[in-house]
Amino acid sequence: MNERLTAMKDRVRAGEHHSLRQAAPIEILAECESRQLSWPRRVALLVRRQCEAERVVIEADERIVFTRTLPGIPPIYSPEQWTQMTAGKTLHEFGPVNNICADWDLLLSQGLLGRRQVALATRERLIDQPEAVEFIDCAVETIEAVLGLAARYAEAACREGREDIAAILEHVPAHPARSFHEALQALRLCHAVAWLSGHYHVGLGRFDQYMWPYLCSDLQAGQLTIESAEELLAEFFISLNKDSDLYPGVQQGDNGQSLTLGGVTPEGGPAVNELTRMSLRVSRDLAMIDPKINLRISAQTDLDLLSLATELTRIGLGFPQYSNDDVIIPALVSHGYAPEDARDYAVAACWEFIIPGRGMEVVNIGAVSFPAAVDQAIRAGLDARDDFEGLLRRVSENITTQVDKLGEIYSQLLLPPAPYYSLFMQGCLEGGKDLSGGLKYNNYGIHGACAANAADALAAVKQFVFEDGSISSSDLLSALDANYVGYEPIQRKLADEGPKTGNNDARVDTLLAGLFDFFAEACEGYGRTPRGGILRPGTGSAMYYIWLAMGHDGMREPVVGATADGRRSGEPFGANLSPALGVRVRGPISMLQSFAKIDYQRIFNGGPITMELSDSVFRTPEAIQKTAMLVRTFAQLGCQQLQLNSLSLETLLEAQKHPKKYKNLIVRVWGWSGYFCELAPEYQEQIIARHYYESSGP
């Protein structure tokens, strides 16, 4: 990293550009009202007014421009109107379309004028269909808005003597990009406008695929060297960190700016190229939380690439997250995805597999709480003197009830129109349809949260209550009700002596796999949603490892108290696929073997095995290669997704004491990396608890 980039990074981390921001969001409600605009037209107006209100910012050392100055997204309906419109409906999270992936190649290869041409041709063809015409007019309005913004930037650049920037912005995003630099500038602007329009978790998709032709031809023509290309790429990556404090999320950093690398082409050939490696190198050298890198691999991926990726892990970025094509692609195909689409998957905000430009999928409609399903079954089953099989039947029923409930809630899903986002989706401009009406894929995904604790609880009950009788049903029920107060010996036995997930122990792994089988059956049994999609079961926990333990406003999932794995009420669960907090396991190999037993052909919504490595692992250079081998082993064992973290407990504890000194300390939280010191205390504590085990071994 040269001085220019270092200075730029430091400025962004220090938030110097925040002083350029406008004091308040713009106001457009009155205009929407006085013009009696329809919903789609209000959304288009929002995009237009936001673009118009943006102030031009061109920093002296910038070569890729756009700095957001608008602090927020103004309402387009009054609260009363909004309540009325949404009564009886389900909004996904904050409402606007989010966590899908554009086909950014449509922008780069056609330019906005090319997209407008497509739109106008459709308008002509469907002129007698008012809805289609309105959608096209809205879409075109957003195109004009972005072109206007680009033109103002170009004029200002000219005035400031920055002919280089002016020349680029006079060409893109209006026209197809002619160079890597133009492609990055077009993407920066149009990606930022999606955020500015109220969309969030706006990902970058298969960056090394759609960007590669531009870089490749620049390299071949001698327009760029590897070094100069890396410098541009670094600047682009830094720019993605500029506005992230304005993004909505559960915690700072939870922004879904993910970027997918590697894997195979839609035709099935190898997709890794120089840009794949370049992106990894630049991300390593920058050490910032955005973009969040996902690397698609298979059992055949070479160790050199995995070693390069491990260098990011070594410095503690918490990414790349690895996705295993060997299991993911066949699972997508067997659930109705065309093979060429399945091979083209990207990773959504956290871990879910989505198809760029072809999916209006809601991949995180909620979570199944395995601990609640198991806890209710244990209480009711022991009370009714069930045998263990009967107890398992109750677990299955409880899971089905939870799945059905989420399915029913989302059968009322209301998706706002998204004319701007539709520009970059296949078939919207071509067919005169807004993406909110549905795309080629319209499935929902459900997380399967905190399975390790639930499986451990079942295994403990099976062994101590049903097999050796060392704990009586009534004592267990009383102990759970008392949150183990006065029942400490029972708590210790459950916590320390039962079989635990993550140790490749068939006694508990069978139950773990069984929980996911129940989950798969529940989703498969649900059938089609009103949007024509299916329910995709997954293995992620998202923030539910905290929420299911402590509760959260407006959450739909059940909260549980003390659980039969010896966990006390309020204590957080393990994140994603990981052993329960405080459980000692032998290490990464057994963990992978345990989680390899889940049937990923049925459980295919994603959710990583989450592994904490002590930073002492990376003391010697050979550790990079060995960690790369570990990642390859993950793929060879047929696991689905992996996320490795490297941190020391001491560093985390120090960072809590001296946050200023550690403001750049990065940690993986669930599906995303953030700055440790910017997290709420309960999330900090959960991460610290993950590291206790590593620090207490030999």
Place this chain on the structure above:
Amino acid sequence: MSSGIVFDIKEFAVHDGPGIRTTVFLKGCPMSCMWCHNPEGQSRQPQVIRSRVGERTAGTEYTPEELAAVLNLQVAILRANEGGITFSGGEPLLQADFVIEVIDLLDEVHILLDTSGYGPEEDFRRLVERCDLVFFDLKLIDSNAHRHFTGCDNALILRNLSILTEMGKPFVVRVPMVPGVTDTDQNLADIVQTVRGLAGLQRVELLPYNKAAGSKYQPAGMEFKPEYDESQELNLNTALFEQANIKVTIA
């Protein structure tokens, strides 16, 4: 048949030999090195460890069959990743019969013995015979100093070192670098004298002092009493080895 006692099994032990390895820590050690960073490995008896994570017992009894079964579940993975199983401790020689039985029950895999070399010659021979590589610790060559800092004489260790080289096994000599104790030029020069020209010696590894060495004493109900200054800078004098044409690394 003998059962054994193990205080931990740690996978992905990246510093314990080539490739991806799983290390078995055998509980019990005849030495009591002042700088020992695994004090719970010293006693043969299970012992309670109390820390902020809670309470646990270090020390699990295994029959050779039980331990081999656990390890055999992953032997294929270790083999595919140029690694294997490392027996460490504590001191594996103290449970030689048990370790030998376990090794004999293992599927084909690379075996590494991590030893202080302090144990009966007969046990040492039988164990080394079954290993592919030996990590042999040399701490102090001066026997008085050795007795003072480790609690035992080094004659047995030095004899086993010559047996090791006579057996033709490849080995690595590892020197824990303790400030002012083992890292003196005199001791390092003595080590050079001792190991130079030994057949089978692959390299000497200098292990920088573990500043967290004392952290596990209190949880294990033991007392940490270093007679040296932990904060003193280490004398990582690799030149002494290089001059004698001995390959040396710092771990």
